[in-house]
Amino acid sequence: MTDELRYRIGLAGPSRVGKSSLVVSLLRDSREQLGGLPLQLTAADLATERRVAKTTTELDNSLLRGEFNSDALAGNVEAFTFQLRLAAKRSSTGVRIELMDYPGKWFNPRTRPDDSVADWAACKDFIADASVLLVPVEAIGLMENNNAWQRAASKQLLAIEEVEKTAEWWATARGSYHDEPALLLLCPVKCESYLADNLNTTDRATELHDAVRAMYAGVVKTVRANAPHAEIAYCAVDTIGCVNLVRAEWTEVGGQPHISAKYRIIGPGKSMSYKGIDDLLTLLLRHLVDAQHRALEIIANQRERAANDAKSLAIRNEGLIGNFLLSISGRRRKRVYRSGVQREEADRTHQQVDELNQVIKELAERPLSTKRVNTW
């Protein structure tokens, strides 16, 4: 599929912040999440399919036990690149989305193992090449701090310093491509206990939004400085949905601050009840479709020009002898054929652009939660 473009989504988040959960929740039941949109988001390879299935099973199992403990989820031990394909349903063409997840301890130089330097360099290259920088934000650590120590611990836990550095080099790279869309997504996860639109009743949405805005002010500032064209969006996500925070305890583990949270299952408790994932997908898709649309428009224009050139060549009068020779050698026929083919290609690309125009329209009309989403 020659027209398939690749987009990369970079992740910036330390250990146990909820990167994998976020990615998995994006992918599982994506059909449901995409609703009536003429789009499909699917695993593009077997490894991705397996990975999603494994993490999903882990989450479901913990729910079946009747309680949920975020610490119970196994952390990553190596980098993994999710390969996804996004395509309009009626079209065979689409975009390849690559999302690299990596062990959170690589993110923080204080916790990064010595033998992971090369791996982390590869991660950095991947992030620099990504048009989207997704920053998962652990909502519990951000919201359940009550004193100076806990606030400092929260900052450390969220690796704000490293996120800022990552954002800086990502934005610097994006700054070189003014025509390409860039998106910074600040994405609080495990927000079940702070938003009242899912199964819980406590509404601390504004408090959460303000806390993120305050904590990540430096990140926003550096992106604005280095990639002024980049969009910055905020989207709060319930990565589990059917849980509610019972209590959280700050401790120190190995000299590092740690918050352990105990949840209880609420509602029927049989399955996840995601919320905000659809908004996150919408934001991502708007960006990706826009990027695809822009790229296809360029291709369509190129192909239109080529088709026109081919047609001109096919019907060009090259004098009596020239015309005779073209005809007798069959080159005229070939020219006409090629012109026809190029016309078809140009027309198909035009059609894809039209289709994407429709998707963009639909995505633009798709409502976003005012409590969960904001663009800055």
Added chain:
Amino acid sequence: MTDDIGKRIEGIVAERARLAPLVRADAQRWRAVLRSLLALSQQLEQQPRQEEPHAVRDELVASAQVAAEEVEALLESFERFATRLLRSTINVGVSGSARVGKSTLLQTISGLADNEIPTGADIPVTAVRSRIFHSDTRSRALVSFHTYASLRDEVLAGYHRDLGLPPAPATLEAFRAFPYPQRPEDLPGGEPSPTSVVLLRRLLAMRDALPSYEDLLTGDEREIPLSELRPFIAYPTHEERMRPGHGDHRYLAVRDARIECPFPHADVRHLGVLDLPGLGELMVGAEAHHVDGLRDEVDAVVMVVRASATTAYLRESDARTLTLLQESRGGVSTARDFVFILVNDVAVDRSRLAALRHEIDLKINDGVPDQYFQVLQADAANHGAVAAGVLGPLLAHLAERLPVMDAQIHAAVSDSASGLATRIEAIARTAMAHAERVRRSAGVVDEGLQDRVNTLRGHLARDLTALVADISAKYASTEDGEYADAVEYAYRGVLGWTEAGFGEGRESWQARALDRCVEDHNSTPFLSEELNVLRVTITQRFAAMDDFLSARVTDLYARVVAVLSARLGELVPADTEPAKALRQLRELLTDPVEPSPSLAKAVEDLLEVRLDFRTQLYPRVRDALAECNLEVAGPSGQPQVQVIAAPTEAGVDRMYRAVLDIAEQTAFRTRQQLLTLALEPGQALRAVTEFFADAFIRSRDSKRDLLRLARGHRDRIWPDAFREHDLAVTTASAITAAAESVVATVTETRKAP
């Protein structure tokens, strides 16, 4: 003597008895004057030392003391006069040199025999001065004995003094063992005088004779038959002295002897005769004693003289006796009324009688017979002569002149009282004027107080403003570690309780749950009730923060007390429990005499501050606590049941975990919510402090009320500032009061009838 004289004398005695209580009453009034005068003197002496009034004060003290001495003398005069008036007899004293016939005269008047009242031709015989009174029915002697103490003070002390010896021995044993010099040469003071030779001999004799009289030193009074009286009142005879043991010295133990017997010439029933010591006798303090004895006890004195072979003329001692008698007449204006000279007309002296009388007329009466002293003449041993020549004219004279003499004495005492009253009144008025000067010189206290109150108010305003700022700064940070600790403590308490199976253990809880759910066929009633109980318990456990909040209030009280104590002194004791100190202040401020209502209200409001979990924090966390309910509002507002479980063991197990989660979540959310309220108690305290400071310093009446408080308790607020002033004013008031009392008592004396 006639019955008429006897009746008149009876009348005199009766009149005297009527008058005596009045004189005593006068004396009583003057005693009051004396007391008030001494009190005034004392007050004046206590006056704080100040320069100018000090000299005046000293003069006043001196005057008051002189006046007090004069009052004492006056009182003595009153007393003596009263004693005179109270006597039931007319007393005639018999005086004269030794061996002129005094005792003979006494025998003749009293009818007593020689073995009762001794007489001696050549040597002194009267050891004890007798007082003899007519009695129709009795013949007895009442003898009162010395104790050793009275013997020591009245007899021995004089000998010791005159001989230059140390004070007389304190006890009888000490007297017995006293190392007296055995020879006059050993007496202190060098060459002994003839007198001291005699005195030492007598003193040693008294000590040597101790075994003969020491048993009598009892202080008792004994009735002695007259026939046995002699050894108690007379020296031993020569023969007796020659006996071993130097004879009977019982007279040394006798202090006084009163003899009652029927007088042969009993026309005058109220008659007594007193044996006065003979002048010239070598007796310690004899002359002074003579005068004292006369002054109080006799109405007239008969001085016996005799023209003996050796002393044909008036002796020097006679002249001295007359001088003394003159002095002793007291208020009686003329000696002629008081002193009579009896020329003892003894047969053997008759040849020299004329010469003696001539000398008396010439030397004593200045050539005019009976001009200054009436001269009687009779043989003292002759009853008839004594009756006609002595008693007759003497009693006739007294019957006529005693009322006059009494009146003279009374007038003399009254005159001196009147003059003294005027002088004392003047002293009192001077003292009042002096007190007024002292009071004025102490200054006007209210002006000084107002200045001090203004300064105090300024200081309090500054200190309380600083306190408000301090409280504001202290509680301005959300990082209130103590508050967070209190929240955490309460939270951990709840967790400990939930983890312990809600205080009853998981198994017990689950068993109870199962029983109930099976009984109900439903878990809802049990869960509903249980969650309600849990909610209440969690709330109560968070109320453990009350200790912390209460400590915060106490801390505020302590700070306020520190500020107030520094400025109001002991009105707000710093070493007392702060709330108690504030309550004490409130009591003072509500003093009904001088209330300070605005300040009292400020303190009252401060004391009524309520900072506790229920009123201060609960309203802010009740939403979090409300989560501990079976039904809560769902996402769209519809009621949503939090726990549903089957009434089975598995269901109850699930139920337990769910309820535990809900309880823990409720506690956690309450804790998180409380931690966001760290500023609240501090802000409440700050508001309370500001309110108190405003009310105490800036309210409309606070200025007036602070002045009232200061006025009522200035000595406690400024313990030293007003001490001198107050002392001066107090002293001045005390002096004025004492002086007024003096004037009042003096006025009382003038009201006397």
